[in-house]
Amino acid sequence: xxxxxxxxxxxxxxxxxxxxxxxxxxxxxxxxxxxxxxxxxxxxxxxxxxxxxxxxxxxxxxxxxxxxxxxxxxxxxxxxxxxxxxxxxxxxxxxxxxxxxxxxxxxxxxxxxxxxxxxxxxxxxxxxxxxxxxxxxxxxxxxxxxxxxxxxxxxxxxxxxxxxxxxxxxxxxxxxxxxxxxxxxxxxxxxxxxxxxxxxxxxxxxxxxxxxxxxxxxxxxxxxxxxxxxxxxxxxxxxxxxxxxxxxxxxxxxxxxxxxxxxxxxxxxxxxxxxxxxxxxxxxxxxxxxxxxxxxxxxxxxxxxxxxxxxxxxxxxxxxxxxxxxxxxxxxxxxxxxxxxxxxxxxxxxxxxxxxxxxxxxxxxxxxxxxxxxxxxxxxxxxxxxxxxxxxxxxxxxxxxxxxxxxxxxxxxxxxxxxxxxxxxxxxxxxxxxxxxxxxxxxxxxxxxxxxxxxxxxxxxxxxxxxxxxxxxxxxxxxxxxxxxxxxxxxxxxxxxxxxxxxxxxxxxxxxxxxxxxxxxxxxxxxxxxxxxxxxxxxxxxxxxxxxxxxxxxxxxxxxxxxxxxxxxxxxxxxxxxxxxxxxxxxxxxxxxxxxxx
Amino acid sequence: xxxxxxxxxxxxxxxxxxxxxxxxxxxxxxxxxxxxxxxxxxxxxxxxxxxxxxxxxxxxxxxxxxxxxxxxxxxxxxxxxxxxxxxxxxxxxxxxxxxxxxx
Numbered sequence: 001x002x003x004x005x006x007x008x009x010x011x012x013x014x015x016x017x018x019x020x021x022x023x024x025x026x027x028x029x030x031x032x033x034x035x036x037x038x039x040x041x042x043x044x045x046x047x048x049x050x051x052x053x054x055x056x057x058x059x060x061x062x063x064x065x066x067x068x069x070x071x072x073x074x075x076x077x078x079x080x081x082x083x084x085x086x087x088x089x090x091x092x093x094x095x096x097x098x099x100x101x102x103x104x105x106x107x108x109x110x111x112x113x114x115x116x117x118x119x120x121x122x123x124x125x126x127x128x129x130x131x132x133x134x135x136x137x138x139x140x141x142x143x144x145x146x147x148x149x150x151x152x153x154x155x156x157x158x159x160x161x162x163x164x165x166x167x168x169x170x171x172x173x174x175x176x177x178x179x180x181x182x183x184x185x186x187x188x189x190x191x192x193x194x195x196x197x198x199x200x201x202x203x204x205x206x207x208x209x210x211x212x213x214x215x216x217x218x219x220x221x222x223x224x225x226x227x228x229x230x231x232x233x234x235x236x237x238x239x240x241x242x243x244x245x246x247x248x249x250x251x252x253x254x255x256x257x258x259x260x261x262x263x264x265x266x267x268x269x270x271x272x273x274x275x276x277x278x279x280x281x282x283x284x285x286x287x288x289x290x291x292x293x294x295x296x297x298x299x300x301x302x303x304x305x306x307x308x309x310x311x312x313x314x315x316x317x318x319x320x321x322x323x324x325x326x327x328x329x330x331x332x333x334x335x336x337x338x339x340x341x342x343x344x345x346x347x348x349x350x351x352x353x354x355x356x357x358x359x360x361x362x363x364x365x366x367x368x369x370x371x372x373x374x375x376x377x378x379x380x381x382x383x384x385x386x387x388x389x390x391x392x393x394x395x396x397x398x399x400x401x402x403x404x405x406x407x408x409x410x411x412x413x414x415x416x417x418x419x420x421x422x423x424x425x426x427x428x429x430x431x432x433x434x435x436x437x438x439x440x441x442x443x444x445x446x447x448x449x450x451x452x453x454x455x456x457x458x459x460x461x462x463x464x465x466x467x468x469x470x471x472x473x474x475x476x477x478x479x480x481x482x483x484x485x486x487x488x489x490x491x492x493x494x495x496x497x498x499x500x501x502x503x504x505x506x507x508x509x510x511x512x513x514x515x516x517x518x519x520x521x522x523x524x525x526x527x528x529x530x531x532x533x534x535x536x537x538x539x540x541x542x543x544x545x546x547x548x549x550x551x552x553x554x555x556x557x558x559x560x561x562x563x564x565x566x567x568x569x570x571x572x573x574x575x576x577x578x579x580x581x582x583x584x585x586x587x588x589x590x591x592x593x594x595x596x597x598x
Numbered sequence: 599x600x601x602x603x604x605x606x607x608x609x610x611x612x613x614x615x616x617x618x619x620x621x622x623x624x625x626x627x628x629x630x631x632x633x634x635x636x637x638x639x640x641x642x643x644x645x646x647x648x649x650x651x652x653x654x655x656x657x658x659x660x661x662x663x664x665x666x667x668x669x670x671x672x673x674x675x676x677x678x679x680x681x682x683x684x685x686x687x688x689x690x691x692x693x694x695x696x697x698x699x700x701x
Contacts (some may be wrong), residue, residue: 056666089641089643090643092644092648093624093643093646093647093650096647096651097624097647097648097650097651097654098624099656100650100651100654101620101621101624101650102653103657104658105617105652108658108661108662109665112667112670113670116670116673116674117672117674117676119674119675120673120674120675120676162636217674234618238639239637239638239640240638242639243638243639243640243641246633247633252633253633255628255635255641255643256630256631256632256633256643257620257629257630257631257643258630258631263625263627265629266625267624267625270621270624291671292671292674293671294666294671296662296666299658299661299662300655300658300659301655302655302658303651303654303655303658304652304655306651307648307651307652311644311648314641314644315639315644322613363682425668442644473699508667560625561609593667593669593670593673593674
């Protein structure tokens with residue numbers, strides 16, 4: 001509450017500058033979220049089971065919305081349009097339609113079984129399941145740091161994305177108070193408010209509050225995506241006119257895939273959505289389900305929900321590419337505050353946006369576009385941006401959606417609502433990740449290293465709350481420290497890591513012959529293979545020896561590196577399991593319902 | 599005429615085959631360089647994959663209708679509110695299963 005109060009005071013004291021309409025809408029959204037989160041705590045039963053898994057009482061609609069909200073980050077709105085700006089409509093097939101097929105398959109094949117196992121043996125975390133399945137303490141201590149290490153960068157990406165979303169929206173609002181950010185709400189304050197609001201509701205209500213808040217946030221970002229799409233298409237003269245501009249521009253290739261996405265790359269993306277099978281925060285949401293039947297709506301509606309969010313965003317990104325290529329839309333660059341526009345020379349000769357870098361053609365002379373110098377402020381109080389020729393500049397594709405809204409709609413109410421939608425998508429993942437890490441530290445470390453009988457149920461809730469506060473504080477500090485580094489590159493690596501561990505969970509519930517040694521070898525080989533490619537991409541960069549960057553994406557032999565990590569994981573698991581002695585049937589049979597059910 | 603138990607045995611196999619076919623149909627190389635528009639605004643490649651998402655929804659609707667694991671509910675409820683049955687730190691990793699040697 002303190003965060004919101006301090007922001008309200010800041011707003012009240014703000015000197016006259018750019019209108020604060022958009023910011024007020026965002027503040028209103030945050031307040032609503034806190035009220036909803038607070039209301040959900042009235043249903044909190046005070047037990048650790050309620051705090052960790054909502055007493056396994058969540059119904060079909062809440063499960064669908066919380067699972068969808070958790071899997072869709074801010075990337076669903078901002079990243080999808082940005083990727084479409086760079087790579088065209090193929091991005092939908094690459095990421096969205098694969099996810100529609102694979103996510104639901106994982107929910108059905110893995111989620112329901114893990115829910116049943118979790119309910120039968122009263123599990124709260126993945127690590128508890130793996131420890132029992134392989135009758136091994138050590139597998140838990142091996143997996144715990146890996147899962148935490150993969151969740152934390154994913155979490156940081158969310159906080160940093162929220163901070164960066166607020167900067168351009170609020171630029172010019174507080175010119176004296178926040179002079180260093182050109183009058184924008186500084187990242188430290190945005191991060192503090194976002195973390196503070198999420199902490200407020202998960203601290204008191206645990207995963208139940210996260211599920212309620214996720215439902216509200218999912219509704220908000222789905223509606224805002226569709227509304228934004230309608231208003232942008234209307235401003236472009238309708239759907240047909242908007243797409244025709246792209247076809248007539250040098251970015252016409254964005255309406256297909258040739259030259260923008262390779263076929264092996266496209267196919268290899270099918271492995272990435274398998275990551276949902278190993279997300280610890282999704283595991284926890286699965287455990288909240290009231291019954292197995294609760295999953296039915298999630299399994300069926302998930303692909304449709306993905307289409308509802310992604311199709312409009314991909315179209316907006318493609319339209320932005322067309323508008324930019326036609327010289328109608330200025331785009332931000334890596335230089336803060338700089339906007340660039342494609343020159344008539346570029347438009348005549350054509351250019352590539354596949355690297356996010358506008359490549360000047362040989363002999364293509366830059367042509368200055370006519371623009372007024374920045375003098376004072378315009379009628380909105382914002383200093384005018386002077387677009388410069390785009391040749392040789394690196395365009396920030398993540399600005400595609402924001403620029404389209406600002407340039408074409410220029411409605412502060414819509415900008416405020418869209419920003420609230422983006423924050424909703426980000427926060428609906430953050431809350432689950434915070435609760436999940438608190439749950440894991442409590443159950444997998446504290447309880448494990450002592451004894452469950454040592455703590456009362458209430459004490460367990462409070463231990464978890466303390467861990468949640470610690471995780472939020474650490475995440476906030478790390479995100480501020482890494483604010484100006486490109487942690488976004490880590491996102492796909494987190495997904496690759498989780499996806500490559502998927503064979504472990506799949507084998508654990510479907511292949512009795514999986515042995516403890518096989519599980520250990522699988523995890524260790526996955527980590528080592530992952531590290532080899534990760535170091536090659538992130539640290540060696542241009543000197544990479546295993547792969548190379550194509551169209552902004554690190555590929556190995558034309559496919560995603562997850563292909564090789566996944567393959568290494570599967571082969572190791574199978575070979576080592578077959579070479580080692582099976583676990584005794586009394587250990588294994590407990591996890592295979594078909595044999596023991598009546 | 600097949601009885602209910604026959605259909606519950608057949609359905610998962612049919613769904614598995616359909617899912618594999620869908621995974622293959624995802625690779626729509628025939629639309630790779632096609633810039634045609636559907637309804638005058640939707641690139642055909644995007645239209646195809648939007649339809650693919652709807653088809654995925656239909657596939658999973660058929661799955662929950664015809665291949666639902668009915669027994670799992672009862673199995674999960676068998677030990678309702680069971681205490682955690684994890685091995686003790688001292689006994690795990692070394693106890694009883696003879697793990698580690700070559701088969």
